[in-house]
Amino acid sequence: MSKINSCYHCGDDCKPTDIAYDEKHFCCNGCKTVYEIFSENDLSCYYDLSQNPGATPEDIKGKFDFLNQEEIKLKLIDFADASTEVVSLYIPHIHCSSCIWILENLHKLQPAVKHSQVNFPKKTITITYNIESTSLKHIVELLTSIGYEPYISLENLEKKTGTNNNSLIYKIGVAGFAFGNVMFLSFPEYFEVNEFWLDQYKPIFRWLMFSFSVPVVFYAGQDYFISAYKGLKSKMLNIDVPIALGISVLFIRSVVDISFNLGTGFFDSLTGLVFFLLLGKFVQQKTYNYLSFERDYKSYFPIAITKIDPQNNSEENIEVFKIKKEDRLLIRNQELIPVDAILMTDEANIDYSFVTGEAKLVKKKSGDKLFAGGKIVGNAIEVIAEKSVEQSYLTQLWSNDVFKSDYQPKFKSLIDKISKKFTVAVLSIASISLIFWLFYQPALALNVFTAVLIIACPCAIALATPFTMGNLLRIFGQHGFYLKHINSLEQFAEIDTFVFDKTGTISSSKMSKIAYHGLKLSAEDTAILKDSFRNSNHPLSRELYSFLDTLDLKTVDDFEEILGEGIHTTFNSHNYKLGSHSFVEANSTHQKLNETAVYVKKDQQVLGKFVFETSYREGLQDLFKTLEQTYKLVVLSGDNTGEKQYLSKLLPQSTQLKFNQKPDAKMRYIEALQEEGKQVCMLGDGLNDAGALKQADVGIAISENVNVFSPACDAILSAKQFKNLADFLKVSQKGMRVIKLSFLFSFIYNSIGLYFAVTGQLKPVIAAILMPLSSISIVVFTTLATAYISKKLPKM
């Protein structure tokens, strides 16, 4: 092939097959079929909206049969009546406007669909369909057949938590509404003109402002009182204590002022303060709603499994939670083993990379014990369950304390650290000035005391962190680094130890490099080898098949595969043996310990071997070099020590390498580091790192595709951006500096305000200017500063 075409449907290279149809190229029959479906149904617009929008449909024989079970189905659907059902499905592939278009035109493919609506940010689709002529299973299979396979896992079965809480939005609405109106109403009083009519109507204006402020204090600001009360109860002076104090003093003083006709009160400052504070809360609450940071094994496991009844050899689908000891189960290609079990079929190839991080397939023979979490590759197998899901080895990991929902890490943010000093300082300034004025001019004493508490309300301080970190969170998200919460970002800035998992984290999980060592292969031999590998289903054979580049096509005469050993073929009376070291009877000088290799033997001579090497992510060396200067680096791997020599050459000398680490050992290792007082950041990718990620101060999951699943973590980092980890780290440290600068600014504002307050000259109008001014200037400053410090971040 001279030119490689890209598939009209999915955009992949049309290699090794290129199907031409309708003057377009397709990479496989699946893609072509979807194109046919769309063009027959007048849906070819799909390809006009974006280029190559599709995904190759998966083969799903029997995969969704469990949806016919009433019990499981009822847990999945949102609503059902006699004739219609409504279901919401999560579809990871939703990524462009073509997706929205095709999914909202489902009724053209399936008339029983009454209505389908996509929620793009959440990647979900809500489908209303008529159950007289279709069923949930059919809908799901239809979606899968056009390349939009919904992701249905145990998580969906659990009670859906109430949709995101709107109460904050209501509170912002109330506070903003009151703030605007109170500002208008207090306007006439700002100018202190003693105009007859104005004086006449003062009371009504003031009591109107009062009535606007009541819901602000008692509804919109209630969280601050609750949080302050909780803080005081646990003997913590958190930042909400001075805020709650400020709000109450503002309100009480204002009510007293207007009741005794002493002045206008501070209702404008009060409503403005609550409004800005809530805005800060809203900014920091903004999260990536299509990413889930809380995944545990439930999101990996299938909902149902095929149970075999040996008496009459019938199959039925049961929920995995209903698996009992001694049940006989059928597990198909690419399905996960849900429970620890005993293998009954002759043999099985299992990919344990989920659990151990070891990418190599493990071979098991009849009677061997299989652990939950392995993925079956190749033929379907039968097993006998040994335990239930919750008691299996892998799921036991989640019974550890770090996975308990009430597990509180001991992190104290910058704001927690200063809020105590701040509160003490404000209260002492207020008390000193109270005492001073009591001797000097007792009539003014209370006025001054309350003025100090009002003006020192730490609004600007409370806004600095949410706005700085909230902005950085969004900017990082645009660059492929998604953090769960602003606290994680703050912790990330203070890390001093980095622990890396090996497989899938510093090495890419998919691509292994293949190198050939030995005598040169002739063109004919290459062609013969290629054809031999074509006939084998072993994963290594498949990789070698696509690796060997030859245009010459040969067909071998005789082909025999000895499972787990190798391939035996003949061609023109030459015997070829391809396979393991022992299979080709190579002498041991060829062999390296723990190396993955396929040997080639022609007649009596070993020609050489294909060695599979892990390929490390680009930029790995530079990243480690950069980090090594300031941080302690560790590589923890579930793998054997095969790569040790190479890794120690590749990585800086000071890097610690630890191999053969089981999931719980990784977790304990991190715990031990933390006990030494280290701030640990763990980078991992699989379920096997879940405990370690959770235990670490910051757990970052590396992901080739952020829509695919990553274990519970504090952040998800796109694999493409892995090499730029150090840049993100730098920016987050600069972000902390921006916060500290903002504190300095708000300190200056507070000092100016305190001067007015202590000298007894604080008028409502000054507070009404100073407070919004300080809040707004902090917001503007942090927004500009974060944009500036993250300017140099490398684009996705």
Next chain:
Amino acid sequence: MNVIYGLLAISIAIAIVFFIVFIVSVKKHQYEDTYTPSVRMLFDDELVKTDKSGSSSSSENQKPNHKHKQS
């Protein structure tokens, strides 16, 4: 000057109307997905263009809140 009472009442009434509209829009989940509708509104013409006369043209009018289309 008693007109000030009327003016205040009117201004606050208008403000409250807007506030209620805001609350209702939040309750109707209008803030949950702010992206998809912006894409969806571009599709209507597409449907008309690709529609074969008859069979399926009626079904697309089943969308709720389907505004009157200019044709």
